[in-house]
Amino acid sequence: MRSALSCLTLLLAFVTTGCDPPATTTPATPPPSNTAVTLRPADEKDLAALVTKHRGQVVLVDCWATWCPPCMKQFPHTVALGEKYRPQGLVVVSLSFNEPDDSAAVLAFLSKQHATFDNLVSRYGSSQQSYAAFDIQSGALPYYILFDRAGVRHDTPGPGPTDELLGPANLDRAIEKFLAEPATGAAAQH
Amino acid sequence: MTRKYLSLALVAFVAAGCASAALAAAKFNKKLEVGAAPSAWKDLPGTDGKSHSLADYKDAKLLVVIFTTNTCPVAIAYEDRLVALQKEFSPKGVQLVAINCNPGEDNNLAAMKERASQKQFNFPYLYDEAQQSGRNYGATCTPHVFILDANRKVAYMGAIDDNMSDTKVKRHYLSDALTALLAGNAPPELETRQFGCGIHYQ
Numbered sequence: 451m452r453s454a455l456s457c458l459t460l461l462l463a464f465v466t467t468g469c470d471p472p473a474t475t476t477p478a479t480p481p482p483s484n485t486a487v488t489l490r491p492a493d494e495k496d497l498a499a500l501v502t503k504h505r506g507q508v509v510l511v512d513c514w515a516t517w518c519p520p521c522m523k524q525f526p527h528t529v530a531l532g533e534k535y536r537p538q539g540l541v542v543v544s545l546s547f548n549e550p551d552d553s554a555a556v557l558a559f560l561s562k563q564h565a566t567f568d569n570l571v572s573r574y575g576s577s578q579q580s581y582a583a584f585d586i587q588s589g590a591l592p593y594y595i596l597f598d599r600a601g602v603r604h605d606t607p608g609p610g611p612t613d614e615l616l617g618p619a620n621l622d623r624a625i626e627k628f629l630a631e632p633a634t635g636a637a638a639q640h
Numbered sequence: 641m642t643r644k645y646l647s648l649a650l651v652a653f654v655a656a657g658c659a660s661a662a663l664a665a666a667k668f669n670k671k672l673e674v675g676a677a678p679s680a681w682k683d684l685p686g687t688d689g690k691s692h693s694l695a696d697y698k699d700a701k702l703l704v705v706i707f708t709t710n711t712c713p714v715a716i717a718y719e720d721r722l723v724a725l726q727k728e729f730s731p732k733g734v735q736l737v738a739i740n741c742n743p744g745e746d747n748n749l750a751a752m753k754e755r756a757s758q759k760q761f762n763f764p765y766l767y768d769e770a771q772q773s774g775r776n777y778g779a780t781c782t783p784h785v786f787i788l789d790a791n792r793k794v795a796y797m798g799a800i801d802d803n804m805s806d807t808k809v810k811r812h813y814l815s816d817a818l819t820a821l822l823a824g825n826a827p828p829e830l831e832t833r834q835f836g837c838g839i840h841y842q
Contacts, residue, residue, distance in 0.1 A: 517713040518837065549805065578802040581835040589668065589799075590781035590838030 485566040489557045491550065492570035494583045500543060500568060501597045506633045507539040508625060509597040513586060515547040515576060516555050521592040529563050531625060538629045539599070542567045545584065547591060549575040594621055599633035667831055669797060671778025674830040677793045678786070681773040684739065684766040685749055687756040692737070692766050694792065701733035702795070702821055703788040704814070707779040709742040710755045712837035715782040717804040719759045722783075725800075725815060726763045732822050736763035741774035741839050742782070774839055781836040785814055787821065795821055798832030 492500075501509050512528040514521035525544075532542035546556050548571055560569050574580040586593050587605060596604045606624050666673045680694035697703050706722060708715045726736045738761070740747055749767045756765045768774065777786055777797075787796040796817040801809045817827030 519711075519713075520837070575808075576804050577808065578799055578833060578835050581833050586833075586835070587668070588780040588838060589784070589833055589835040 487557065487561040487565055487569065489546070489553060489560060489569045489571055491573045492545070493573045497543070497545065497570065497584065500570075501601055504541045504597075505601050506599055507541045508535075508599055508628045509541045509543060510621075510625060511543045511545050511595040511597075513545045513547060513584065513591055513593040513595065515591055516552060516559055517548070517576070518591045522559065524592055525559075525563055525565075527621075529565055531622065532567055535625055535629060540625060540629060544569045546571040547576050547580045548572075596624055596628060598628040599631060604628070666778075666797075668833045669778040669780075669831070671776070672786075672794060672797065674794050674797060677791070678788075679772075679776040680792070681739070681766075681768065681776075684768050684773070686767070687749065687753045687761070687765040692764055697735050697737065699733075700735035701790055702729075702735075702818060703792065704734060704736045704818070705773075705777065705786045705788060706736060706738045706800075707741060707774055707777065707782055707784045707839065708738045709740050709747055709782040709837070709839075710751050711742070711744075711746045712782045714804045714836035717806070718783050718800055719761075721800060721806060723760065723762055725818075728815075729818055729822075730762075732818075734818055734822070738763060738765045739768050739773050740765065741768045741771040741779065741841075743769075743771075743840055743842055771839075771841055775841065779834075779839055781834055781838050783836055784834040784839075787814070787817055787827075789821065796827045796830055798829075798834045802832075804836075 497511065510528070510531065512521075512525065514525060516522065528542060528544070532540060534540075544560065544565055544567065546569070548556050550571065550573075553571060556569075556571055572580040572584065574583055580586075581589050584595075585605075594606045596606060598604065604624065606621060672678055682693045682695075683691045684693070686692045694703075704725075708718070708722075710716075722736060722738070726734075729736075740752055745751065747767075752765055752767055755761075773779075777784075783800055785797065785800055786794055789795040796814070798813060800814045802811040802813070803809045813827075813829060813832050817829070820827045
């Protein structure tokens with residue numbers, strides 16, 4: 451245990467002193483505000499790879515579309531969640547259910563929202579296959595998927611979409627709950 | 641004696657098989673299964689100024705209940721397709737009935753009347769302010785469709801087809817299910833994944 455702690459201390463010392471520019475104390479550096487907003491096509495395998503890449507962190511996937519007004523209304527909250535909880539280990543991913551030819555409109559909206567995280571657009575567009583591939587149980591957008599630190603998927607909303615379940619408060623609570631959980635088991639091995 | 645038990649066992653096996661076929665476990669509906677009879681709705685106001693109950697449609701061979709709304713882009717994308725389906729299948733004894741369970745001014749009866757007139761709906765468009773029909777059917781989004789057979793049991797539920805963009809549709813679930821049922825056959829798929837905008841239950 452003591453040696454593990456020593457290793458951790460050394461690692462922290464390396465991380466905090468070995469970078470150039472030196473000595474930043476911020477646990478996770480936020481991306482600069484001028485970071486370009488990008489969009490790339492993705493299927494369920496791409497999303498799974500992204501989640502695996504962030505194993506040990508909590509991943510929030512915001513499934514939305516420009517044809518979905520409630521999605522766009524709630525999107526700023528997703529961006530805010532990313533900012534607020536990044537230091538504690540939250541990673542935000544957006545997944546658009548737009549047609550590929552809507553990409554310009556999708557990107558314009560994301561840029562306006564300063565969505566400087568991983569932005570995906572479903573390869574299956576707005577078709578039913580998108581809902582099947584990403585297993586959107588209610589079939590309704592907006593839809594939020596949370597992967598805990600061990601990579602286990604939790605869907606919110608629950609059984610049926612209601613305003614309460616879609617509401618920001620519920621999502622915040624779920625994120626806080628998963629962030630509070632330690633990265634154990636499968637997560638620790640990655 | 642042994643033969644008698646064997647016969648009983650066979651009957652029990654067949655009966656169990658029929659029951660499971662009739663009540664196929666729902667994949668995308670937490671409230672209702674294919675083969676079940678959802679509660680009948682009563683006295684819902686329609687855009688035609690009349691009051692509508694499920695029992696009013698007793699002459700229809702097949703009834704298609706569509707949960708839809710005025711404001712959802714997906715539901716709107718399907719309006720013309722629903723009008724075309726009613727036109728195509730009405731002579732064969734099929735009746736479409738649309739129900740709007742969504743709250744808000746944009747979805748009240750006055751707004752629905754305007755929408756029905758604008759889009760020339762050729763089927764009843766009913767307002768369920770209490771949202772009970774949507775709850776009874778386990779409707780999660782708009783559009784979400786249910787075919788009720790002659791006994792008013794669910795014969796198909798889910799999506800109308802596989803793409804909100806009509807030029808990209810590959811699979812016509814609702815139309816194919818109606819054609820199969822009218823010919824006395826089971827629909828190619830009993831349940832498909834519904835998709836659209838969430839119904840705002842209160």
